[in-house]
Every structure is written in C-alpha cells, then in structure tokens.
Amino acid sequence: MKTITLIKGDGIGPEITDAVIKIINSAGVAIDWDIQTAGADVIEKEGTPLPQRVLESVKRNKVALKSPVTTPIGKGFRSVNVQLRKELDLYANLRPCYNLPNVITRYDKVDLVVVRENTEDLYAGIERQIDDNTAESIKRITRGASERIAKFAFDYAVNNNRKEVCVVTKANICKLSDGLFLESARNIAQNYPQIKFREILVDNCCMQLVQNPNQFDVLLLPNLYGDIVSDLCAGLVGGLGVAQGANIGKDYAVFEPVHGSAPDIAGEDKANPTAMLMSAIEMLNYIGEKEAAKRIKLALFETLNAGIKTADLGGSAKCSEFTDAVISRLAILVK
C-alpha cells in the first residue's frame, strides 16, 4: 500500500480534505495517509506553522496532497506554502485550466496550462525595511532556475501533446531580471523545434486572456506573474473552486488546489471540493492509479452534468451533499 503525506491545512482545508479522502476511499484505492497538520493552528504548540515533521514526512513519502493554509498578511511567519516549495525544491508549479462540464463560463474550450516558476522572484523573501516610510523587496531571478522551469514547460508540452509554449514577462521594464528569464526561455526553446515558441508581456497577456483565452496553450511565467495569472485563468473556467494545481520537483511532488483557505466560508459546509479533488486526481495519475483517477473524474463530471453544484458555481449543494453525490455515482462505476 502506498503511503502519502496528507497536509490538512486550515480554514476550508479540513472540510475539503475530508470530502476528497472519502471520495478516494470509495474509489477503492488503498492509500495509507500520513496525516500532518500545518498552519496557524500548530504555531502555538510547535512554535512554527511548518514543523520539521511535515517536511520529513514528504521527504519520506515523496508525494503529498495538501489543502490550503492561511498566511497572515504583513508581519509574522513566512508562508507555509512558499517555505514548503522552497525547502523541497518544488520548482515547478503546474496549473492546468480547462472548462468542466455544465460549469457555465464566458468561454468554451479553454484548455491551457500555467507553468509557474516556484522558488524565486519576489517570493525569495529578500525584503528589508529601510526606514519607517520605505521598504524594499528584491526580485531574484537566476539563469539556473529559469532554464530549469523553461525545460519543464517544454518537456510538459512534448509529453502532453501541446503545440506552443508562450513565455510571459515584463522584460521591457525589468530588463535584467525578466530579461534573464526571457533569455533562458529563448535558449531552451531552441532544443524543441517541434514546439512553437511565443513571447508576450504580462499586461498584454492578461488582456488577451480575458478577450480570447483559446489562443493560449502552455504559459511559462516567473513566480509572481504565475501566481496572479493562474488565478485569472481559474476565473475563466469557473473560479477558484475548480482550479487544480501541483508543485513538482526532482524528488518530490505536492498536489494542492490553487485557492487559499477561504476564511469567509470556513466551517459552513459551503466550500467546493472540486479543486482539491481535481488535484487529488492528478496525484493518483502521478502515482500510477490511473484507472481510479479516471473513475473519480467521470463521477465528478457526471455529478456536475446532473446539475449538482456548490454555491460558487451557482448551485445550492453543500460541500457534504456534493461529496455524497460524487460517491453515489462512483459506487455505480466501481461495481
């Protein structure tokens, strides 16, 4: 039996985690969950939101499923998410984004993938207070990390039958940092003549995404633009409640939804577990449980097609009702 780290998080984290585990169990996949808590709730007891035991668990099991963790705005502890990605060198943040059945959106046939560099840029945490009225943050970009993520994006394109990689920067303004990211992507692109290579500035990219998202295939971005643009892309296909994600490195992989801990609806049984479920489906594919992944996806799509949706998608189903609906469809598929 495969052991997988399960990071429960806070806010809506525990609700959507419980929902997804129930669904996976119903699909007949035997997984031994190594449950780890992180975030605001463990600070008081353990002095840190990301105790060493969590990192050790992921290192031991190589794969984790993670629900969102709150990061206090302003001063305080560094984000658990940023720290986890950095400590485990999960350099690629992969966020596939496509229309789901019966989820009404402005556009049909959106099918793009955001590949976001996950370890540096303004997220490197090199910030300082110069005086009471001045603070600065260093945007660190290295050739090594940029070439590595560009290679990941092109390999992903080749392996997933994608036609184009579009690198997104603001290299006209951040000439050295974004310039280096762009130059690295150009260098790597030369090794993939079968994949079309395109360059776009991030502001124009946002406008183009809102007007005509179907023109994009694989988007390659530095960390900050990737974070922002992937939420925009989530909005194109139904919002954060359906947006899946994965953090992948050479040795470890952590699957998690794009959204945060949604404190505004936490504990109300209102959260949409779809984003977490889609992330878990990708995790099952990653560990070779492809049949179960297919069954769960089918049950999820049948549930949506039957018009059972949570409030964020305009429906009236509670998180628990939606979960039960997926499980009842799964029961028919498993038989």
Ligand code: NAI
């Ligand atoms: P958020 O993603 O938690 O929420 C934004 C909006 O989307 C809210 O209105 C929320 O109710 C809604 N929403 C999000 N997920 C949903 C779901 N599954 N079903 C239904 N509605 C959903 O973003 P926000 O409010 O900016 O951040 C809250 C906290 O989460 C912050 O502390 C932030 O740092 C943290 N965060 C954590 C992430 C992670 O653990 N990977 C990622 C993003 C934010």
